[in-house]
Each structure stands twice: as structure tokens, then as C-alpha cells.
Amino acid sequence: MSWRPGLLGDAGPGRRGTAGLLRVLAAYRLPYALSVLFGVLNQGAGIAALTLGGYLVGLALTGTPASRLWPLAVLTVALMVVQALANWLEAWISHELSFRLLAEVRYWLYRAFERIAPGGLVTRRTGDLAAIALRDAENLEIFYAHTSIYIAVALILPPVALVALAVVAWPLAAVLAPWLLLVATVPFALRRRHAAHGRRVRDLRALVGTRMLDLVQGLREVLTFGRDEDTRTELTQASADLAEAQRRQAVRGGLEQAVCATLTGAGTVSVLATAVWHRVEVPILVAATVFAGQSFTPLLTLLKVTRIWGLTSSSADRVFDLLEEPAVVDDSGTRDAPDTACSVTIDRVWFRYGEDEAWVLRGADLTVPAGSTVALVGATGAGKSTMAGLLLRAFDPQRGVVRVNGVDIREYRLEALLRLVAYVPQDVFLLHDTLRENLLLAAPDASDAALDEVTAAAQLRPVLRRLPDGLDTIVGERGARLSGGERQRVALARALLRDAPILVLDESSSQLDVLSEREIGTAVDQLRSGRTTLVIAHRLATIRTADLVALLQDGQVVDIAPHEVLIERCAGYAALIASQRDADALMAAAPSGKPSPSPEGR
Structure with a gap:
């Protein structure tokens, strides 16, 4: 699907924040669906390959003849090839999709500047507008190329994994389900902190960028009046505040990762203990344990990108707020201009x-x-x-x-x-x-x-x-x-x-x-x-x-x-x-x- 300016019209998506982001995706349903399909194949084939590998190890430990192992080994390699191919296709299509969408957003931003200028830009700082058009718009790439796709994959694969495990041994699926649910709720439980940290980092980035632009544009005046030390102090303080906000965001992200890693380990050990308790055969025990650990992969992959979801959603708010800003004057006239002298x-x-x-x-x-x-x-x-x-x-x-x-x-x-x-x-x-x-x-x-x-x-x-x-x-x-x-x-x-x-x-x-x-x-x-x-x-x-x-x-x-x-x-x-x-x-x-x-x- 080729991109052309204004695919969704000159007015943009018409909604702010997450609703606006999703409305944009609706216009690109086919490439988005293909990205999700290959994302599911990528992670699904990876889970299957590792699980089958664990089953092979279990068979080998129990003395199974090599003649029975070779077909399964070939199937494992085939799944790995499928995973590699799906990984490549997912990355290709999802990033092409995101770059098309970013081009669309930049087109809307230009039309927004055109619509509200000059009156609507009088009270805005140039650096702040540049931050919206460049940095905030670029931050949307994370959502379009990764977050939106991993959300769909996380909604599809874990339930499928539970059903597959239940077919083999339903007690193991019953034990695994609560742990998967707990890991899935961690990003949502910390959503408000995501948003707060994201807004803080976004605002401070914009402040640093604006002050740097002011310094570059007004450097002659700053030096002429001997204010270089004061200006440097202000910029240094803004940079220090940004570094502190980013540190807090990183600490929260690390805490999320540690909690989810703990829950993943607990879930895997629970499945292993249950399998031992029910005297499950060794090949199934090894495969089920590997399968349980890998079932968390879609959720952990999603967690990596949702750790900065607050920054992405805050950037989306700024972009769509500007896109939705009404024109200072109403361009609803229909008359053409006269071609003679005018009073x-x-x-x-x-x-x-x-x-x-x-x-x-x-x-x-x-x-x-x-x-x-x-x-x-x-x-x-x-x-x-x-x-x-x-x-x-x-x-x-x-x-x-x-x-x-x-x-x-x-x-x-x-x-x-x-x-x-x-x-x-x-x-x-x-x-x-x-x-x-x-x-x-x-x-x-x-x-x-x-x-x-x-x-x-x-x-x-x-x-x-x-x-x-x-x-x-x-x-x-x-x-x-x-x-x-x-x-x-x-x-x-x-x-x-x-x-x-x-x-x-x-x-x-x-x-x-x-x-x-x-x-x-x-x-x-x-x-x-x-x-x-x-x-x-x-x-x-x-x-x-x-x-x-x-x-x-x-x-x-x-x-x-x-x-x-x-x-x-x-x-x-x-x-x-x-x-x-x-x-x-x-x-x-x-x-x-x-x-x-x-x-x-x-």
C-alpha cells in the first residue's frame, strides 16, 4: 500500500491521544494485520521450537532411539527457519507501516501550522513547535512499529498457549494461568505512573530543546549583555532536571522488569512442581517447563515497549492537541479575488x-x-x-x-x-x-x-x-x-x-x-x-x-x-x-x- 499525503484527509484523525493513534491504524488495516500475523508466527514458532527442543532433550534422557529423534530435530530446525523469516517480515512491514504513518502525521502537522498561522502561533515558542513536529512525532513510531503489534500478539498467543497446554495436561494449564494474568496486569497497574513519568520527561525534553534553540538564536545578545553564565546555569539546571526524570523513569522500568521476571520464574517453577507432583513423564515434564517459561514471552516483549508508554502517550497528546486546535479564522468563504484595483x-x-x-x-x-x-x-x-x-x-x-x-x-x-x-x-x-x-x-x-x-x-x-x-x-x-x-x-x-x-x-x-x-x-x-x-x-x-x-x-x-x-x-x-x-x-x-x-x- 503506497503512501500519499492526506490519506485520512487534511483534518487529521479527529481524536486525541490513544484514540487518535488507533484511528490512524484503522486506515492501514491490511499492513497492520500482516504485521500482527507475522508477529504471532515469529513468537509462536519460537515458543514451539524451544518446546520441541525440550521434548527432544527429555526423549534423549529416557533413551529414545535416534531414529525417532531425527524427524523431531528436523521439525525443530524448520520452526526456527519459520521464526527467522517471520521475524524479518514482521520488522519490515511494521516499520514500513510506522514510517508511512509518521509521514501522514507530519503532513497533518504541516496543515495544522498552515491552518492556525499566523495568529495561532503568536504565543507559541518556536522550540516547542519544533519539538512537537520532530521529537513528539518520532515518538509515535514506537507505538506504530512495536506497541500496537505486541498488544495484539500478547492478546492472541498466551490464551492459545494455555489451550495447547490444557490439551496435554490440564492441571499444568490451571497452574500457569494465574501467573500469566498477573504479568499481564503489571503494565496496566502502573499505568498512571507511566503517564506521570512520561509527561515529566516529555515536558523537560521540550524545555531543554526550547532553551537550547533560544540560546543559539540569541547567542549574540546573550554574550553582548554578559548573560552567558546565567544562561548556561539555566540550561544546566534544565538538563539536570531532565536527567533526574529519566532516572526515575528508568528505575520504574527496572522495577517492572524485576517484578515480571520474578512472576515468570514463579510461574515456571509452579508448572515444574505440578508436573513432578503428578508424575508426568520426563519428556512431557521438560517440554511443559520450557513451554511455561516461553508462554510469558509475548507479555515480556510487550512490557519492554510499554515501559515508556507514558512518554509515547504524552507525545501523542501533544501532537493530537495541535492537530485539533481550531483555526484562528474561519476559511468558509466562497468568493474569488477581484483582478482590479480594490478599495x-x-x-x-x-x-x-x-x-x-x-x-x-x-x-x-x-x-x-x-x-x-x-x-x-x-x-x-x-x-x-x-x-x-x-x-x-x-x-x-x-x-x-x-x-x-x-x-x-x-x-x-x-x-x-x-x-x-x-x-x-x-x-x-x-x-x-x-x-x-x-x-x-x-x-x-x-x-x-x-x-x-x-x-x-x-x-x-x-x-x-x-x-x-x-x-x-x-x-x-x-x-x-x-x-x-x-x-x-x-x-x-x-x-x-x-x-x-x-x-x-x-x-x-x-x-x-x-x-x-x-x-x-x-x-x-x-x-x-x-x-x-x-x-x-x-x-x-x-x-x-x-x-x-x-x-x-x-x-x-x-x-x-x-x-x-x-x-x-x-x-x-x-x-x-x-x-x-x-x-x-x-x-x-x-x-x-x-x-x-x-x-x-x-
Whole structure:
């Protein structure tokens, strides 16, 4: 059975924990049934071979002629061959099954990230998400490749073994049954401790991984502020806590193993004593004793994997909790995106990020006519970036409506809405890939001529001349080989390549010096031409070029007009512009007049 993405649909299994794990297996009934079949043959043939070997030893001790022993010896060897073949087939099919299922789970996780992003990921730590997608998902392999199969084998073989022993000597089966039942109950009796230890180990692993990732990503800041010793102490303590939790888990596992070994030995001795008491013939006595000891094999094999069942089930809970997390916005719209210039209206919108948090927008109203540019200005926290996020449907407002061309954006298909908007963020993210691939995120089918055009318009050609392989240079994680200003030029080039009717510029020149800002002014003008543009701006040069300026205070648009009009009639805006003039003057007077050099140029 070949794997294909989304075999169970994009939504995943729809249940959490063990129920979700079992629901996944239901879609792969055939390979799972084959794995169980070969698991039963593997352990069953092993038990039969050893039992027959014991019977041969008993016959030999009683002086049975060799002519009678040879056929049984050949049968023993044949059973061993069957066991080896079944062992190979079980391992092959069960692991292929588990890897298919892990591929399915990873596919669901990607769809989950896609469904709840970006709003649903804002409060989550990157390291924690990485732990779910990698370590927790990998932990499910234990259940799919081993636990689920050994559970079925343990349910089948011991009862069959008891029936077989009862046919030969029912008193021996009666003595063996209670011991088998006791061994079978040990994992279930300690189930709560399994879960508690598993959660503790899982949580501490996630904490160590998250702190390590934070350290790697923030190493420069940690060293700059001299916090390396404190950070090392925190990481060491987290590692020590994890080691202690793993030690406790290992102690509990060792205790389980010791208890079950004791019960297995007691059961085997009980069968031997009963056989002696009933004066069973020597060959049957030896065979029954070996058979009794081997009857515990399926249960002991299951015990080996259930010792860490708490970790597996806890990982499953984290994976399925994420898979079941609802989308932040409901993608139930049916409208396609218009292919003409679009107006944007924010109509009496109220929004806050959490029920216990303050309102960020309080009945905000704003209209951006089609093809015009509106600059949003105001103090930090006034709600400028929140407006942009609502237009991109990172969130939906609690009250009010955001409209494009007079239509509630919730009526558009989310994919269609996002095609309408080209977004240039303040903090530009670049993949650890070539500059070419980072540009092609905006338009995967763009030609080399189109790339050449946008790199020229965004003033990227000087950057390309510096890079050793031009567009095919690996830019490093988050674009580490480029300066902040160079990354913003890449973002502008991507927006040009996107060629969407609505443009959102979020402080797109914040990391450029005055000279660089003038150099790419033409690119920004070209980018805005014919597009409906929403500019989040502090720089005076950017504000002046807008058709309208909207002043935000305390989550409301308190005034909107052209720059010259607004500065005359609004004292708050005049004060804001005055402070920005002072900041621009200081920047223009800076000795270097250039942006911070890139890492390569240092």
C-alpha cells in the first residue's frame, strides 16, 4: 500500500491521544494485520521450537532411539527457519507501516501550522513547535512499529498457549494461568505512573530543546549583555532536571522488569512442581517447563515497549492537541479575488488579542480608496500593525467588518484574499536558501527577466555584485548574510514580483539610512503605482508621499486628511511630525550616512 499525503484527509484523525493513534491504524488495516500475523508466527514458532527442543532433550534422557529423534530435530530446525523469516517480515512491514504513518502525521502537522498561522502561533515558542513536529512525532513510531503489534500478539498467543497446554495436561494449564494474568496486569497497574513519568520527561525534553534553540538564536545578545553564565546555569539546571526524570523513569522500568521476571520464574517453577507432583513423564515434564517459561514471552516483549508508554502517550497528546486546535479564522468563504484595483474599508472595528486583554482597536473607521495610498501614523501601540493583520486575516475582529471592494473579507476564500495583498514587513524573514528562491516565494513561476527587473527596481543589483554567486548565493538563516536594509530591499523586490492590487508596507524603510531611502524611493513609487496601499510609517519622507494620512490614537482613527491639511488642523499630528523631523535630522547628520554593514562586509 503506497503512501500519499492526506490519506485520512487534511483534518487529521479527529481524536486525541490513544484514540487518535488507533484511528490512524484503522486506515492501514491490511499492513497492520500482516504485521500482527507475522508477529504471532515469529513468537509462536519460537515458543514451539524451544518446546520441541525440550521434548527432544527429555526423549534423549529416557533413551529414545535416534531414529525417532531425527524427524523431531528436523521439525525443530524448520520452526526456527519459520521464526527467522517471520521475524524479518514482521520488522519490515511494521516499520514500513510506522514510517508511512509518521509521514501522514507530519503532513497533518504541516496543515495544522498552515491552518492556525499566523495568529495561532503568536504565543507559541518556536522550540516547542519544533519539538512537537520532530521529537513528539518520532515518538509515535514506537507505538506504530512495536506497541500496537505486541498488544495484539500478547492478546492472541498466551490464551492459545494455555489451550495447547490444557490439551496435554490440564492441571499444568490451571497452574500457569494465574501467573500469566498477573504479568499481564503489571503494565496496566502502573499505568498512571507511566503517564506521570512520561509527561515529566516529555515536558523537560521540550524545555531543554526550547532553551537550547533560544540560546543559539540569541547567542549574540546573550554574550553582548554578559548573560552567558546565567544562561548556561539555566540550561544546566534544565538538563539536570531532565536527567533526574529519566532516572526515575528508568528505575520504574527496572522495577517492572524485576517484578515480571520474578512472576515468570514463579510461574515456571509452579508448572515444574505440578508436573513432578503428578508424575508426568520426563519428556512431557521438560517440554511443559520450557513451554511455561516461553508462554510469558509475548507479555515480556510487550512490557519492554510499554515501559515508556507514558512518554509515547504524552507525545501523542501533544501532537493530537495541535492537530485539533481550531483555526484562528474561519476559511468558509466562497468568493474569488477581484483582478482590479480594490478599495479597503475598516468599518467600526473593535479588536483585542485575548479576552482578558485591553482593546487594541476601539470602533476604528478607515477607508482607503482604490488606487490611493493612506499612511497610518501614531504612537506605538495605537493599532497600526493590528489593522494590517486584520486585512491579512491573521485574526478576525470581535466586532465590526473589514471590507475589500465593499465585500466582507470573510466572504472571500482565504487563499484568494491573500493573493490580493502584497505584504512588506518591518522584520523581513528570509529562508536559509538562495536569494533566488527567497524571491520566488512571491511568484514561483517568475522568469529570469522578471527577477532581473524587480532586483533592479528594488536597488538590489549592488548587493548581487557583492555576493559571490549573485542570486544563487545562500543568504543564511533569516538572511544573516544581508544587512537589515538589504533584507528590506529583498522584501520590496518580492512585493514587486507578487504584483498584487493591494499593498501593505509595514515600516518598510525603517532599517534604511536617508541616502538608501532616497535610492529606493523610485522602487517604492513604482510598487505603489496603481495599487491600493496601506503604509505603516514613522519616517517623514514616507508620510509626505501618501495621498492621505490617518492619525491613530488609543485604537481609533481620530483624523484623516492630506499631510499639509492634517498638520495645520491637528495639534497631535503636528507634534508627531516635529519629533520625526528631529529624528530624521539626527540620522542625516550621522557620520557614516550608510546602513550597518552586512556580516560579510565586516
